[in-house]
Amino acid sequence: MNIPKNLKYTSSHEWVRIEGNTVFIGITDYAQEHLGEIVFVELPEVNDEVTKGAPLAVVESVKAAADVYAPLSGTVSEVNEALLDNPELVNQDPYENWIVTLEISNPAEIEDLLDPAEYEKVCEQEE
Amino acid sequence: MAQNKQTPLIFEISQPGRKGYSLPPCDVPEKEVSELLPADFLREKPPLLPEVSELDTVRHFTRLSQRNYGVDAGFYPLGSCTMKYNPKVNEVVSRLSGFLHVHPYQAEETVQGCLQIMYELDRMLSEITGMDRFSLQPAAGAHGELAGLLAIKAYHTARGESRRTKIIVPDSAHGTNPASAAMAGFEVIQVKSNAQGGVDLDSLKAAVSPELAGLMLTNPNTLGLFDENITEIAEIIHAAGGLLYYDGANANAILGIARPGDMGFDVVHLNLHKTFSTPHGGGGPGSGPVGVKKDLIPFLPKPLVEFRDGKYYLDGDLPLSLGKVRSFYGNFTVMVKAYAYILSLGAKGLKEVSENAVLNANYLLQKLKGLFLLPYDRICMHECVFSGQNYHSQGVAVLDIAKRLLDYGYHPPTIYFPLIVQEALMLEPTETESKETLDEFIAALKAIVEEIQTDPELVRSAPYSTVVQRLDEAAAARHPKLRWQPETNK
Numbered sequence: 001m002n003i004p005k006n007l008k009y010t011s012s013h014e015w016v017r018i019e020g021n022t023v024f025i026g027i028t029d030y031a032q033e034h035l036g037e038i039v040f041v042e043l044p045e046v047n048d049e050v051t052k053g054a055p056l057a058v059v060e061s062v063k064a065a066a067d068v069y070a071p072l073s074g075t076v077s078e079v080n081e082a083l084l085d086n087p088e089l090v091n092q093d094p095y096e097n098w099i100v101t102l103e104i105s106n107p108a109e110i111e112d113l114l115d116p117a118e119y120e121k122v123c124e125q126e127e
Numbered sequence: 128m129a130q131n132k133q134t135p136l137i138f139e140i141s142q143p144g145r146k147g148y149s150l151p152p153c154d155v156p157e158k159e160v161s162e163l164l165p166a167d168f169l170r171e172k173p174p175l176l177p178e179v180s181e182l183d184t185v186r187h188f189t190r191l192s193q194r195n196y197g198v199d200a201g202f203y204p205l206g207s208c209t210m211k212y213n214p215k216v217n218e219v220v221s222r223l224s225g226f227l228h229v230h231p232y233q234a235e236e237t238v239q240g241c242l243q244i245m246y247e248l249d250r251m252l253s254e255i256t257g258m259d260r261f262s263l264q265p266a267a268g269a270h271g272e273l274a275g276l277l278a279i280k281a282y283h284t285a286r287g288e289s290r291r292t293k294i295i296v297p298d299s300a301h302g303t304n305p306a307s308a309a310m311a312g313f314e315v316i317q318v319k320s321n322a323q324g325g326v327d328l329d330s331l332k333a334a335v336s337p338e339l340a341g342l343m344l345t346n347p348n349t350l351g352l353f354d355e356n357i358t359e360i361a362e363i364i365h366a367a368g369g370l371l372y373y374d375g376a377n378a379n380a381i382l383g384i385a386r387p388g389d390m391g392f393d394v395v396h397l398n399l400h401k402t403f404s405t406p407h408g409g410g411g412p413g414s415g416p417v418g419v420k421k422d423l424i425p426f427l428p429k430p431l432v433e434f435r436d437g438k439y440y441l442d443g444d445l446p447l448s449l450g451k452v453r454s455f456y457g458n459f460t461v462m463v464k465a466y467a468y469i470l471s472l473g474a475k476g477l478k479e480v481s482e483n484a485v486l487n488a489n490y491l492l493q494k495l496k497g498l499f500l501l502p503y504d505r506i507c508m509h510e511c512v513f514s515g516q517n518y519h520s521q522g523v524a525v526l527d528i529a530k531r532l533l534d535y536g537y538h539p540p541t542i543y544f545p546l547i548v549q550e551a552l553m554l555e556p557t558e559t560e561s562k563e564t565l566d567e568f569i570a571a572l573k574a575i576v577e578e579i580q581t582d583p584e585l586v587r588s589a590p591y592s593t594v595v596q597r598l599d600e601a602a603a604a605r606h607p608k609l610r611w612q613p614e615t616n617k
Binding site: 034037038039040060062063064066087088126 | 543544546549600601604605
């Protein structure tokens, strides 16, 4: 299972890449593996405001539809529209194919995110 | 039947000019349709309808109908769906002329029998669930959920508590629960399951607030497990000013044994088309009556059937009612089947339904325990949930096992649901199957597990005996072909 060292994580299987005030958000390798072949991604609107823990996007596979939760609070600055036509990109490379970027409004929340070692434990417990 | 595999689409057997009718000469002067209708309403091109003979049509649809698999053809252990056998006599009863040929606009005094059945069915369902009153209007389970939630909303609003906008739904709930709550305008809060598969009480306590409108719960839940903490759960919700909604989709497990009303629930819906003798799975019609405790009766959909001075009548004078949720009175013939079923089984028979449903599920659970993982190893209710995760290392997914079951002549169980069990395999045998049928099914699963050990590829590529073989489900969802396109098929 691939858990890149340079990212932060949530226990609900989102990854976060922090670049200043902008964060890139996607789902982890563990998440895409367990969802199976992803057939549909529903994106929010740019400028939507989200609070940490609220549903941000939806990924739907042949098995299930799953909410992607906002790991941090902020405003949606970009959505990865390539996923609308090619949702399988999330399976092919879940870390390269981010889903949403946020301009975060409360940097203190970053403290609550998991580091790679903590996230690995979460995955082990779920196995 | 080999030739049945190659049934072309009816469009593909079309021959120009072939037809299945012969009309007599027109006895009025013929006019061009363009003289009769404004140009705006005229098609530019004629519709592309298949041109076929009567016999072509009959054979085509007969062949398609032979591809159906239903409970009348074989075992159908689709968990969460209660695909049980429904006695044919109830179909006959529902088709009696007095039921079938009435019109919803008929005067009340001419349909007293129909109104009596609705009135008495309300009483029966109330007794079975421990509620005080039912509305029979909702046309299906999720429709009942919506009506029940709107009643909860109307109740809080009438008490000046419209701030109550949140509904708690456990993660083991039916998918319709959060969807119905969202549709009714509530915010959904999910709470986790505990290690026994029930509601985690600490998570529940943390989730209640002055904004709480209620909790939606299925008991037994989608793991087929009865939540023994239900009275404590009810106390927590009621203490916070919320109401309890019971999803009755799993009512087949509790008839005559436990009543949602006694557990502390305030609102219940039942799926008559699961539990009370209407076959389902073909798109309906269904029926999802919603029942409530006394305090919520004023908010039920209207009209309700009442009885006074020896006459049944429809009472639409309910000022606080949430209104109508269905044209006329709901799917009436489904109510007739439920009425006939309840009367013919009686209290003792209904209890035996649930006893046998639970016994059959536990028989499967014990017999299959060694073959699959059992994440919640407890006595189950009407269904049991295994995990096929133990075959992951052989590269076999539970999807493959389900597909292989088709070759053994079975409708596969529910898979990948509930979501809280990885590689879930969910079996609901129902009360109407014999021990012999269950044993044959168990033997088929044993044979498949043996195939996984000796020839996993055989299972991975199944099915082989069906009209079409393994389908690419991802491609079908990503690039659906929703209709036949003549230009791409010629």
